[in-house]
Amino acid sequence: MTAIELRGVTKEFAGVTAVRDLDLTVEDGEVYGFLGPNGAGKSTTIDMLLDLVRPTAGTVRVLGADVATDGVAIRRRTGVLPDGFSVYDRLSGRKHVEFAVESKDAADDPDALLARVGLADAADRDAGAYSKGMRQRLALAMALVDDPDLLVLDEPSAGLDPAGAKEMREIVRAEAERGATVFFSSHILEQVDAVCDRVGILRDGELVAEDSVEGLRETVGGEETLEVAAAGADDEAVATVRALDGVSGVTRDGDELVVNCDSDAKTAVIGALEEAGVAVADFHTREASLEDLFLAYTEGDAATRDADSAASTPADDEPADDEPTDDGTDDEPAAEEVDR
Numbered sequence: 001m002t003a004i005e006l007r008g009v010t011k012e013f014a015g016v017t018a019v020r021d022l023d024l025t026v027e028d029g030e031v032y033g034f035l036g037p038n039g040a041g042k043s044t045t046i047d048m049l050l051d052l053v054r055p056t057a058g059t060v061r062v063l064g065a066d067v068a069t070d071g072v073a074i075r076r077r078t079g080v081l082p083d084g085f086s087v088y089d090r091l092s093g094r095k096h097v098e099f100a101v102e103s104k105d106a107a108d109d110p111d112a113l114l115a116r117v118g119l120a121d122a123a124d125r126d127a128g129a130y131s132k133g134m135r136q137r138l139a140l141a142m143a144l145v146d147d148p149d150l151l152v153l154d155e156p157s158a159g160l161d162p163a164g165a166k167e168m169r170e171i172v173r174a175e176a177e178r179g180a181t182v183f184f185s186s187h188i189l190e191q192v193d194a195v196c197d198r199v200g201i202l203r204d205g206e207l208v209a210e211d212s213v214e215g216l217r218e219t220v221g222g223e224e225t226l227e228v229a230a231a232g233a234d235d236e237a238v239a240t241v242r243a244l245d246g247v248s249g250v251t252r253d254g255d256e257l258v259v260n261c262d263s264d265a266k267t268a269v270i271g272a273l274e275e276a277g278v279a280v281a282d283f284h285t286r287e288a289s290l291e292d293l294f295l296a297y298t299e300g301d302a303a304t305r306d307a308d309s310a311a312s313t314p315a316d317d318e319p320a321d322d323e324p325t326d327d328g329t330d331d332e333p334a335a336e337e338v339d340r
């Protein structure tokens, strides 16, 4: 079954097209990382998955059903970690989880969930006194209630310390092993690289790339960075390397030469240095990181779009509900649009 299916989805706010004719498919059991620069449309897309925002055009299907008509049933099978989760200040962490368990009519033990996210010792404290990272952990505990078939996590690692980020990765992996589909947005690319089966990169409301991280690497091209320990390389040797086919740049960093080249030009680079009498003590290649790939797909004219004016566009919709975010299991269909 397909866990998420968006077809021709567009969302326009007053003066801003947040999402543009988006087609996106996430298969059952996949861990899908949703990336994009600020204002690319990630949260709007997530809000449409959750029926918090209705698309201007197109269809959104989640867990095989249409969110516009089957929202209640979908929300019962979905765990959500919302962007900007806010808590009931005077309720304990345990009460929050109890509330999520009750609203899903589930049988989970709140203490077990709190222990799973590392909040066992803070279970009785008022959530209003929790740190940002603790609030994220609490939101995750609430999202995990009733073993959801789909987890939608908006910036789950925001505010987490390195240990928390590692625990988050482990939970995502464990949930995927259980068979859940995980769809999450993140700016923390190491997190995405570490857990995702596939990555989609959104720019200006459009999907500009979608593949495994490995696949994106191949598509971006075989350019690699070759770092060569070559203490004796003089200007002439550098010029010889620079002139080789497949070499796009050479810089000297102390005793090291940093060569940008096609992957099949590496042998020629080392050979040319040796022929020039340079003793190559060591060399290694560095693969394009997800950050390099992200920049490759998001930099450029279209990416420098008027982020400031987009961010300051007045909301055309109702003001945001001030209530703490629950797990989305309200029986009322949610079509209220959120204001950011």
Ligand SMILES: Nc1ncnc2c1ncn2[C@@H]1O[C@H](COP(=O)(O)OP(=O)(O)OP(=O)(O)O)[C@@H](O)[C@H]1O
Binding pocket: 013, 014, 016, 017, 018, 036, 037, 038, 039, 040, 041, 042, 043, 044, 045, 310, 311, 312, 313, 314, 315, 316, 317, 337, 338, 339, 340
């Ligand atoms: N309720 C709203 N009213 C008007 N414009 C909105 C509203 N919600 C989002 N937008 C605009 O839609 C565009 C996409 O915003 P969105 O929050 O979906 O981006 P994002 O990719 O989640 O960004 P970030 O990484 O900064 O959270 C932005 O230009 C934003 O200003």
